Amino acid sequence: MSGLLGNFVTQIGILVNDVEKVSTAYAEFFGLEKPEIIVTDTEDIAQTRHNGVATQARAKLAFFDMGSLQLELIEPDHEPSTWRDYLNEHGEGPHHIAFVVEGMKEKIMLLEGKGFPLQQKGEYTGGRYAYMDTFKELKVIVELLENDKDNGEE
């Protein structure tokens, strides 16, 4: 599977019950500015699907830039999602490592063909994400991130 995703981890995602409280702790611990809390889009915009089924799940997010790595705090609601499932099963803590890809559909199909099912996908302003169920093999979920190219460049 060489080269399918590259090996540059761009983000670690950590599940929390209270993103406001934990992001305050991170800002203080690392001497960073406390970021604005972002709420994921509603289902009609995010087109979120979890295990192949549309879901209204949303999450509150906080992002910290830690050198070349981004740290994402995720407080999910109680609708069906990979975030809620994982939090219920494992408790708070790291959930995924993320890789930037091009050609999301093809990458998902390639990984599914290798036995890694698509667990959740959705759209955000400027791009889309997909969580692949790699937990059984890799003991962490792999997220694919595809960012739209700047129109000015095309």
Place this chain on the structure above:
Amino acid sequence: MSGLLGNFVTQIGILVNDVEKVSTAYAEFFGLEKPEIIVTDTEDIAQTRHNGVATQARAKLAFFDMGSLQLELIEPDHEPSTWRDYLNEHGEGPHHIAFVVEGMKEKIMLLEGKGFPLQQKGEYTGGRYAYMDTFKELKVIVELLENDKDNGEE
């Protein structure tokens, strides 16, 4: 606490029950060479202390270089350790993010003074580590790594 650790994450540590099996899966998934499994030193050499008490705990380790980030797989034995405690409580999955520091003793004292207890420490060839109990606040354990300077440079 600005500047105490910097904000460059050098490593993610993931707890596993079978490092042989999981490291094979990583090598295949990322198209990387399967690394040699390293076993941590015995207590007399590693001087491992867990919650202030000497422990015979050891672990089998596998390291993957993922761009600027190192990914560490850890299969602990059943002696008392942060690895075994965390694995028993959360199951397999990510355990820590690590930061390279200078002046280990001072860094540990500074963090303890801020309310983050030392959870485990030990020596390895060429350096030493300390796991600080940041889980309650940061939802991940922070590891400090101090590497000895090359004698030739001093």
